[in-house]
Amino acid sequence: MEHQGLNLMDQALGFHSNVTQQPWPLCGRFVLVEDCVDTSGAFVLHHILKHSFTSRPSSAVIFLAFAHPINHYDRVLRKLGCNLSSQRDNGRFFFLDMLMLQCPVEGKPKHDGLATVFEKIERAISELHPENKKFVTVVIDDISCLEVAANGSSNDVLDFLHYCYTLTSENGYALVALNHQDIYSDGERPAFMLEIEYLADILVKVDPLATGLAKDVHGQVMVLNKETQKQQGISSIKVQNFHFKIKENNIEYFYAGTRT
Amino acid sequence: MAESVCRSLRDGVLEGELAPALTIKDSLSSPFGFNVFSHILVQLSSHIVAGKSQSRGMVIVSLSRSPSSYTGLLKMNGVDVESSKKWIHILDCYTDPLGWKDKTRKSGDIMDPSNQILSSYKTVKDVNKLFSVICDLGRGLVGENKSRFCVAIDSLSELLRHSSMQSVASLLSNLRSHDQISSIFGLLHSDLHEERALAAVEYTSSIVASVDPFHHSVDGQGSYIRNSSEPNLTKGKLNIRSKRRNGRVRVTCEEFKVGPSGISFAPVSAVDGAAVAGLIPKVQFNLQLSEKELVDRSRVVLPFEHQGNGKPIQIYDGRRSLEESNNETTPISGGKKEESGRGEIIYFRDSDDEMPDSDEDPDDDLDI
Structure with a gap:
């Protein structure tokens, strides 16, 4: 199922469309994954990560890790049948370890914390092999940790995301980011999350099952795909809802009510 | 009516009055504000090219879309961007709004001379400077004389994020009262801001066009309709509130539908009227009497x-x-x-x- 590229998540993200002719379907798009404490959405990142390596011979991933060290991703991806270390040796996987990143406190003369991070991304892209520059995916895991690194300044984070977003429109790169929705859900700053949602072309919301915990269903996903014409704006919004079950080596996606 | 909005922007300012200003509001439940914005942009620029509008040029302040998308948009709609007579200038606040990319490239502030219609702006937080840059660019388009230009700002929300509400409001009112500006219009995401910021922007604009979802969402504002019955969301409503000089307020409503070829407007369909009529309970008898029935009734002993x-x-x-x-x-x-x-x-x-x-x-x- 996974290999046919025809599971529900692939369809929702647009991977099913003519694999060889089209460029990478996420080219020039920003995929925002929103999860919550009860249900982690990291599997969507892994899914896209794996897909970008397996479906294209010449693609590269720049991974900004604020949440986990590389070993974590290496183990997870190996289970999914994808070797990150070898991809790194091939120059197709750039891992930027941001775990210890702490931006200087505001008010200091050189306050350019996230600007230097963006600089690192640009440098990593410039170091890529020209052949691999066609389908670059920038992955950010995750935005709330990024915000912590930026001393809680959501404005800086939005600036940073804006700069990453310019990469998608200028060079046709893909941007994938994970965010935790329940941190921002109540009162104080809902605008921060909405602002990112405005930026996003594809919004993947991962929630626990609405009807309560279940053994065979680990959660529900809503994929909201804004069909954008870069010139005209949004031409339609497609919404898909389905359930998922995380297994050891893969993830099953299915419509509600089709599993007993 | 989208047409009347375009017309009033085209006709521009009356001597001694503030320039007409349009604010387009949208929200995440109906995020088609940019479609309306680009529709008006295309309409207005074709008027400018044809020489039918009061303004002779246009300055686009691009904050949320890349400048190339605007040239692409205009070309796609058959508007001549690189005509011999220069009429458009795009101020690029999108590519590098804070000058981060400058640091790596060390290219400085030198503009690409080959690109006639584009200049970049790298200090978005300085709104006062933005005002003077816009005015300079406009003057560069239409000259120092009496002719006017219009200003399009593609994201007032970005501006509001970068600087205070006061400075944005003063930018808008300065633009409106500038004697070479014929009209301004901008896009605002209404759910990102406080009520007072919205009100401040709406006060400084003569027309407010708000993009609303076609069906009122049940689960409140700010989120997409989760289990919407139709998986494809392409329709919406455009509520336009325009203020006349004498203070009269006119509110109109229109439907729109977006598609691959752009946005199309239609008057609110009669479905609504039928729905209202359907609410009246159906009765088996007439409440009124016909002429003949009246006569018959008078004969009864x-x-x-x-x-x-x-x-x-x-x-x-x-x-x-x-x-x-x-x-x-x-x-x-x-x-x-x-x-x-x-x-x-x-x-x-x-x-x-x-x-x-x-x-x-x-x-x-x-x-x-």
């Missing part, structure tokens, strides 16, 4: 009218004297039981003065 022809009227009014009541078939004088098997009510009148029972139907014993 009522029961108490046809009784008096020759014979004595036999309406018992409850006050007859005893000798008359003796003639009646059922005597009401008591004590005389003819058939004990038959049930019968025996009634003694106490006196002639007694009034009939109030709860008894006065017509009960009508003898017709």
Whole structure:
């Protein structure tokens, strides 16, 4: 199922469309994954990560890790049948370890914390092999940790995301980011999350099952795909809802009510 | 009406008045604000190219879309961007709004001279400077004389994020009162800002076009309709509130539909009217009478009218004297039981003065 590229998540993200002719379907798009404490959405990142390596011979991933060290991703991806270390040796996987990143406190003369991070991304892209520059995916895991690194300044984070977003429109790169929705859900700053949602072309919301915990269903996903014409704006919004079950080596996606 | 909005932006400013300003509001539940924005942009620029509008040029402040997308948009709609007569200038606040990319490239502030219609702006937080840059660019397009230009700002929300509400409001009102600007329009995401910031922007604009979802979302504002019955969301409503100089406010509503070829507007369909009519309960009879029915009704002889022809009227009014009541078939004088098997009510009148029972139907014993 996974290999046919025809599971529900692939369809929702647009991977099913003519694999060889089209460029990478996420080219020039920003995929925002929103999860919550009860249900982690990291599997969507892994899914896209794996897909970008397996479906294209010449693609590269720049991974900004604020949440986990590389070993974590290496183990997870190996289970999914994808070797990150070898991809790194091939120059197709750039891992930027941001775990210890702490931006200087505001008010200091050189306050350019996230600007230097963006600089690192640009440098990593410039170091890529020209052949691999066609389908670059920038992955950010995750935005709330990024915000912590930026001393809680959501404005800086939005600036940073804006700069990453310019990469998608200028060079046709893909941007994938994970965010935790329940941190921002109540009162104080809902605008921060909405602002990112405005930026996003594809919004993947991962929630626990609405009807309560279940053994065979680990959660529900809503994929909201804004069909954008870069010139005209949004031409339609497609919404898909389905359930998922995380297994050891893969993830099953299915419509509600089709599993007993 | 989108048409009337375009017209009033095209006609521009009356001498001694503030320039007309349009704010387009949208929200995440109907994020088609940019489609409306680009529609108006294309309409207005084709008017400018044709020389039919008051303004002779246009300055686009691009904060949320890349400048190339605007040139692409105009070209796609058949508007000549690189005409011999320069009429458009895009101020690029999108590619590098804070000058981060500058640091790596060390390219400095030098503009690409080959690109005539594009200049970049790297200090978005400085709104006062932005105002003077916009005015300089506009003057560069139309010259120092009396001719005017219009200004398009593609994200007032970005501006509001980068600087305070006061400075954005003052930027807008400065632009409106500038004597070379014929009209301005901008896009605002209404759910990102406080109520007062929205109100401040709406006060400084003469027309507010708000993009609303076609169906009112059940689960409140700020989120997409989760289990929406239709998986494809392409429609919405455009509510336009325009203020006249004399203070009159006109509110109109229009439907729109977006598609691959752009946005199309239509008057609010009659579906709404039918739905309202459907709410009135269906009745089996007419509440009004037709002409013929009225005539027929006037001819009907009522029961108490046809009784008096020759014979004595036999309406018992409850006050007859005893000798008359003796003639009646059922005597009401008591004590005389003819058939004990038959049930019968025996009634003694106490006196002639007694009034009939109030709860008894006065017509009960009508003898017709």
